[in-house]
Amino acid sequence: MNETLKQTILNETHRLGFFLAGVTTPNPPPHLSAFENWITQGRQASMNYLADDRSCARRADPRLILPECKSIRVAALPYAGPKPASVKESVGTIQAQIASYAWGEDYHLVISERLKALVKFIEEQLGHPIPNRWYTDTGPILERDLAQRAGLGWIGKNTCLIHPRQGSYFLLAEILLGIELEPDPPFQTDPCGTCTRCIDACPTECILSDRTIDARRCISYLTIELKDGIPAELRSSIGNWIFGCDVCQTVCPWNRFAASDGDPAFSPRDNIPHPNLIRELELTSEEFNRKFKNSPIKRTKHRGYLRNVAVALGNSKARDALPALKKALNNPEPMVRQHAAWALEQIDQSSQITGSS
Numbered sequence: 001m002n003e004t005l006k007q008t009i010l011n012e013t014h015r016l017g018f019f020l021a022g023v024t025t026p027n028p029p030p031h032l033s034a035f036e037n038w039i040t041q042g043r044q045a046s047m048n049y050l051a052d053d054r055s056c057a058r059r060a061d062p063r064l065i066l067p068e069c070k071s072i073r074v075a076a077l078p079y080a081g082p083k084p085a086s087v088k089e090s091v092g093t094i095q096a097q098i099a100s101y102a103w104g105e106d107y108h109l110v111i112s113e114r115l116k117a118l119v120k121f122i123e124e125q126l127g128h129p130i131p132n133r134w135y136t137d138t139g140p141i142l143e144r145d146l147a148q149r150a151g152l153g154w155i156g157k158n159t160c161l162i163h164p165r166q167g168s169y170f171l172l173a174e175i176l177l178g179i180e181l182e183p184d185p186p187f188q189t190d191p192c193g194t195c196t197r198c199i200d201a202c203p204t205e206c207i208l209s210d211r212t213i214d215a216r217r218c219i220s221y222l223t224i225e226l227k228d229g230i231p232a233e234l235r236s237s238i239g240n241w242i243f244g245c246d247v248c249q250t251v252c253p254w255n256r257f258a259a260s261d262g263d264p265a266f267s268p269r270d271n272i273p274h275p276n277l278i279r280e281l282e283l284t285s286e287e288f289n290r291k292f293k294n295s296p297i298k299r300t301k302h303r304g305y306l307r308n309v310a311v312a313l314g315n316s317k318a319r320d321a322l323p324a325l326k327k328a329l330n331n332p333e334p335m336v337r338q339h340a341a342w343a344l345e346q347i348d349q350s351s352q353i354t355g356s357s
């Protein structure tokens with residue numbers, strides 16, 4: 001009976017747009033020790049929620065989240081990754097870059113709705129409610145590790161979960177279920193081989209040899225999760241990324257053959273992915289909230305966004321940005337003023353070197 005049920009659930013999972021899906025057990029994740037070591041080294045930076053004892057215990061044992069859990073459905077929803085030609089160099093351009101998962105609607109909202117629908121579907125099939133708990137991103141579980149064990153792909157040297165035909169431009173989601181479903185075989189091989197492209201290309205050299213990254217230096221962390229000032233020594237490596245970073249995925253050969261156009265919910269909004277940095281620096285708080293309603297970009301808040309835009313303008317060395325940056329010196333947020341001052345210095349120094357006035 002469960003084989004048929006498993007197939008029926010799989011069909012519905014695909015119908016909801018999840019192009020990859022598998023089932024795993026609620027046993028402890030296979031690379032839990034890598035996570036524990038990562039925390040011991042303090043590589044989670046200011047993301048303290050990852051290190052608290054309760055959340056670590058739950059990552060180690062999904063049954064602490066749902067004692068009745070008998071199987072975990074893991075699924076992946078695709079987004080269209082950047083085409084290599086659309087990757088813009090930072091110096092001399094006043095166009096920003098935004099990580100491709102964030103071009104459209106916030107995946108937390110999109111995926112949550114679909115997971116709810118999937119649970120409802122399963123309960124309808126069974127004819128009664130079942131214990132369940134679903135997550136995408138924010139839950140205390142090791143999503144990549146569970147996805148690898150559910151057969152969705154392997155964890156590459158860039159630490160992303162990669163599928164041999166679909167690459168890594170997708171988001172993960174899980175449903176802990178109080179029903180037994182046959183687990184799928186784990187993905188066994190490591191197709192990274194001797195490749196080191198992601199390690200060589202990472203602008204801040206934060207990809208470590210133990211298949212983890214040092215979040216303290218990752219552009220994705222610095223531009224999204226960090227709430228304070230960006231360390232001065234890392235600012236120039238950020239280039240024109242103002243929200244997230246796709247470099248270690250763009251260079252990955254497995255993404256060259258990724259077939260998917262991405263889920264329509266993630267289609268780019270107006271002016272995305274390359275908004276004009278000068279215009280972005282002039283966004284008022286109301287404009288920011290309106291522009292990024294239901295977008296993941298809202299996570300930075302207005303002040304974090306202006307901080308990132310100021311850094312990117314400093315890296316652009318564009319003299320056209322001087323008036324907007326000077327105006328930002330009066331911003332009520334000290335962090336924005338400080339980053340605007342830094343950007344002005346960068347442009348000033350570059351003018352002195354080139355002799356322009």
Ligand code: B12
Nearest residue numbers: 031034099137142143144145160161171172211220244245
């Ligand atoms: C914290 C976090 C971040 C942090 C830290 C990322 C990191 N690599 O650790 C920051 C803010 C930097 C970040 C950035 C990004 N993130 Co993030 N992030 C998370 C989050 C919430 C937790 C990850 C975590 O626990 N990290 C700690 C490390 C140690 O664990 P891990 O990344 O799972 O890595 C495992 C491997 O390292 C493995 N491992 C270790 N050694 C070995 C050895 C071998 C041989 C093997 C096979 C495995 C292995 O074991 C680890 C533990 O299971 C997850 C959601 C979740 N709850 O899992 C999303 C998640 C990982 N992020 C995601 C995304 C999309 C991104 C970005 C691409 C966004 C962007 N474009 O800017 C970048 C990618 C950067 C990168 N190269 O990882 C997706 C990944 C999808 C995918 N295809 O892999 C997730 C799953 C969210 C989701 N629901 O889709 N993220």
Ligand code: SF4
Nearest residue numbers: 202218219245247248
């Ligand atoms: S997201 Fe960017 S900064 Fe972070 S590991 Fe990948 S290439 Fe490096």
Ligand code: SF4
Nearest residue numbers: 156157192195198252
């Ligand atoms: S770029 Fe190379 S080493 Fe890095 S994840 Fe892709 S295949 Fe693996």
